Amino acid sequence: MSSAKQVVVIGAGIIGASIAWHLTKAGARVTVVSESGAGGVATPNSFAWINASWGNPEVYFRLRTRAMAEWKRLAKDVPGLPLAWCGGLCFDLPADRLEAYAAEHSSWGYGIERVGRERAGEIEPNLVELPDFAVYVPEEGVAEPVTTAKALLADAERLGARAMTGTVERLKFANGRVSGVVVAGETIDTDEVVVAAGTGTPAIAATAGIKLPLDTPPGLIVHSRPYRKLLNGLVHAEKLHMRQTAEGRIIAGSDFAGGDPGENPAATARELFTVTKAALRDADGLEFDFHTVGYRPIPVDGFPIISRAGGVGGLYITVMHSGITLAAAVGLFATREILEGERDALLTPYGLERFAQ
Template sequence: MSATRRDFVIGAAALAAVPVSAGAAGRRRRVGVVGGGIIGASVAFQLARAGAEVILFEREAPAARATRASVAWINPVVNDAAYMRLRLESMRAWREDDRALGMNAIWGGSISWAYPDKEEALRAKAAVLQHTDDPPRALTSRQITEVSRGIHAGDDVAFAFETRRDGHVDPVQATRRYLAAAKKLGARILYPCEVEGIVVASGRMTHVETSRGRWALDDIVSVAGVDTPRIMAMMDRTLELAHKPGLVVHTEARPVVTDKVFEASSVIEFKQYADGRFLTSLTGGPPELPVHAAIRQQRAAFPDDELRRRHGQMLIDQTATYLPAMAGTRPAQVLLGFRPYPLDNRPICGPVPGVEGAYLVVTHSGLTLAPILGRYVAQEIMEKTPAALLTPYRPSRFMKV
């Protein structure tokens, strides 16, 4: 069953629990959520709305890892029509959650451009978008500046387009909004609380062992990001993720000059928050230099603060060539993020093969997909009704019993 418009409308009833499914002896179903990023927070909220007794286990603090280092661009743009439908459903759900929970999303649209070496890929994305209710509007380099004053993409732009319904958000604030709403519905949010073991008996998950004790559960949902392989190994399941580091820099505040998200030839993404902070991201990870060897091979920190600062300033200076209002700003935060990245760059969402009561969610673009995945996970666990749009993304394509 796919979600309908009615499923998305939560409005004034956003915090009303709707008991749907019970655990043993008629009690409320107890569901553990592993991971306090934005998807885990959305899942916890929707499960609590559906009547579950929710316990969320977060290793560090909410939004401490990939969520914190996200560009937080809410968009449908991907060169895959089926995947784009899922993202479009989530964008509709985002607007509902924004209104109901006060996410303070900025719906200013986006502009993407490509230089000759990336032109073909961007045109392919635009072609898929033509079949949506927000078809892209092609722009020349001069028109980019006319649409968004202060942006200078350069004379060698080969192709560019604007979409008008994209948005962006502060991912840490949005995560906290979801968790606050979940807590109002009775969810327990435990952090720091590391999952140290998962007990499986006769093919069913029964307990989770944590740094804060042992918990009996009816279901467990792993939304652990890059920590997912470790969580799966506790249930004797193997899952490999791609290693995808990315650099995100937040600057000090300046007067607000734009409400859009910009993508410069699939290399840099940047935006400005309502409070004046700029965010810019080097999406492709660090260049192949000896100093970056550890970061390119594994999850590792910058070797020293000076290298971190220099990377932050370098990215600000590079972005300022497109957005001169950024010139002279200093990095307030320089974040090295490691994105949860399935090997085929498509979501993994569904029951863990061979382990009853275990459910897995791991994906890139978690910020865009968080609202719809929260709804669908709650639907599949509490109603036992499959979500049709998740059919291509089941864990069984990577995990075998």
């Protein structure tokens, strides 16, 4: 490994922050460039659930469980990261589908507990409507997204990384490979470029002649004013997913990634908040504060792109929807591949080459 390798990371959301931290920790000379500064654009609009749940194939489940473990490792290396392994209570599927999910994931080693009404009430005593059947995964958690990204970037800067705010106009080439980035008309020369710019990734990749097949659906999430403790962990009820943040806000969406904002997002947000408040006991004083509409960067097959750009030297692409869950592992794996040429086997299905260019 060359301790003097220079790397520009484009993007300061949770993925860019993790990659920048891991690269700097491993001895690279890192410059982080972003339009919005620490926290990025998609990251602040995230529900921030760390999990390996839902209807994913086992190969993707394995990547996600590894990512959960890497978050615990990262929390030891960067004390004070706002992580909470608060558990997730799920009952937003019909009982037969919920049981099928529990059986499958249990056979894979996921720590699922099947619960009835009484146990659900012990887990979340402030729910008005308790389910007759739910599943509970105590090892699931959350990372307060912006605070976590800022903490990783701050520690990366302490270790020697440099952060700057600016718009990347294009990638620069020399001898058939990426050799730098052009920011506000000025060139930053580098050995490697990592693009972790969320929904902005396709435009940057296009300057290298790479077309990224990406969808960017919107997701609306409502945020209350800070309030006393009402929820212990994540709750996934039918068409209502909610949790309480470290500062006491109840955040909710009709889906964990946020629901369709409709033609009038403000009205949709008010309606959703009314439903959220009605779902909680002792919430008379709970007040609506604001809503966000985030645009999720989702490759068209639903799975991450984490790889070098084939045919373009010096360029590494990372774009995915599951950024909060995967960030710690992506940072570690991308660093090893960039600095040591070692690609982790868990990344095998997620190369850019799977899409016809």
